Structures are given as structure tokens and as C-alpha cells.
Amino acid sequence: MKISVLTLFPEMFESPLRSSLIGKAIERGIIQVEVINLRDFALDKHKQADDYPFGGGAGMVIKADVTLRALEELHRTNPEARTILMSPAGKILNQEMARELAGEKSLLLLCGHYEGFDERVLTEVDDQISIGDYILTGGEMAALVLIEVTARLVPGVLGSEKSIDDESFSEGLLEYPQYTRPRQVGELEVPAVLLSGNHEEIRRWRKKESIRKTLLARPDLLIKKNLDEEERGYLMEILFSGDGGDQQ
Numbered sequence: 001m002k003i004s005v006l007t008l009f010p011e012m013f014e015s016p017l018r019s020s021l022i023g024k025a026i027e028r029g030i031i032q033v034e035v036i037n038l039r040d041f042a043l044d045k046h047k048q049a050d051d052y053p054f055g056g057g058a059g060m061v062i063k064a065d066v067t068l069r070a071l072e073e074l075h076r077t078n079p080e081a082r083t084i085l086m087s088p089a090g091k092i093l094n095q096e097m098a099r100e101l102a103g104e105k106s107l108l109l110l111c112g113h114y115e116g117f118d119e120r121v122l123t124e125v126d127d128q129i130s131i132g133d134y135i136l137t138g139g140e141m142a143a144l145v146l147i148e149v150t151a152r153l154v155p156g157v158l159g160s161e162k163s164i165d166d167e168s169f170s171e172g173l174l175e176y177p178q179y180t181r182p183r184q185v186g187e188l189e190v191p192a193v194l195l196s197g198n199h200e201e202i203r204r205w206r207k208k209e210s211i212r213k214t215l216l217a218r219p220d221l222l223i224k225k226n227l228d229e230e231e232r233g234y235l236m237e238i239l240f241s242g243d244g245g246d247q248q
């Protein structure tokens, strides 16, 4: 997958794109990220990419002519790119959208700053995506979030596809609790079932704890999920049998 990013602050991408899973995926050539300075498309000698808003008011607006020139050039060299504006007015990013975006050959992410873009830029945008109901200073952090959640779903980026299936949201539930060594930390013990070696019991325990966690932390997800018979059984046990989750 190829991801191009258009920004006034290319330096914000340097360290995040060199680190961790995404850094490795780029190194291995599974994903390719190109960060482009929007200012390079300004024609005047000061490379001005923003200007005062018509009608007055505080702040600066990113210029439509500069941005549309950049988009025209990028669409010419990469006509397959899906163009996404990072914007608080967009659809809020979730795992389902990330899965859909991971299937694209190429993404072009537009990062705003100041008061955002001149509205006319929208004529060349396919989607607007927000990462939540709050205002960031710029779209760079939002683009990094989108790159992270999308790239890790591209086949080959994570070592094992299995861990994607188990993760929170992948099945409409939060993930079950995880433990590692040591078995005992002070008085805190690892649930015995996880040490039993019985794979079927571990599977059932994890499913039930996943439902318990979702019920406690995100009941809205449970309402939306179409529970199967086994899952409905665990939910009933948790709700009606005084099962406080002793985790044994």
C-alpha cells in the first residue's frame, strides 16, 4: 500500500514513521509512505500557503489554489489514490473503516492546520475523516493515527494474522484480559484456567471475560453486536448468576 501525506509540517512524521511496527513495515517495503510539503506548491517567493479569511475573523486559512495545485499533481502521478481530508467534520474513524481503508492500493491524506483549508479544496476530496470529537492543532497527529490503524491491518504487517482477529473491536467485543509472567505479583495471581493447558477451557474463559469486559466498559458495543448462542449464554451467566468474575 502506498500512502502519501500532504502537510505543512513534514517533520512531524519523521520519528513515528521510523519506529515500531510501521517503521518495520516501511523498511520491509510492505507499505510506502511519502510525506510531501504543501508549501512546495506555493508559487510566490515566500512560499505562502495560508492567508487571512474572507469576511474577517481570527486565524489563517490554507489556500485553495496551492492545495488544488498539489492535488492535481499528486492525482496525475497516482490516479488510484483515495483522497482523505483529516477533519473534525469527518466521519469518526473506527476499526471497520480502518479495515476498509486497508484494502485500498493507495491513500492520499490531507492535513490541515490553523483554521483548516479553504472550502473549495473539498471538490477534490473523496472522504473526510475525524479521529474524535475534539480539536487538534493540525491534521498530522490524526493522519498518523489513521496510518497506524490502517497499516497494521495490511496483510504481512503484523507477524501473525491471528492476533488481529482476537483484538478489541475485531469481533465487536473488547479483548479478554491478558497476563504474563510472573504467576504471582504480591497477592495478585494469574487466573488458574490460563495455566491449565486446556485449550478449550481457555477459549471459553476468554470469550466469557471478553463479554464481561465489554459489558462493563462498552455496553453500547454489546447492544450493537449480534451475539451467538454461546455468547448469549455467557452474558446470561454474568448478568443473572451473581458471577462476579473470580477469573478462576
Ligand SMILES: C[S@@+](CC[C@H](N)C(=O)[O-])C[C@H]1O[C@@H](n2cnc3c(N)ncnc32)[C@H](O)[C@@H]1O
Pocket (backbone or CB within 6 Å): 085, 086, 087, 088, 089, 110, 111, 112, 113, 114, 115, 116, 117, 129, 130, 131, 132, 133, 134, 135, 136, 137, 138, 139, 140, 142
Ligand atoms: C485547528 S483545526 C481547525 C478547526 C476548525 N477551525 C474547526 O473549528 O472545525 C486544524 C486542522 O486540524 C485537523 N484536525 C483537527 N481536529 C481534528 C480531528 N478531530 N480529526 C481529524 N483532524 C483534525 C484538521 O486537518 C484541521 O483542518
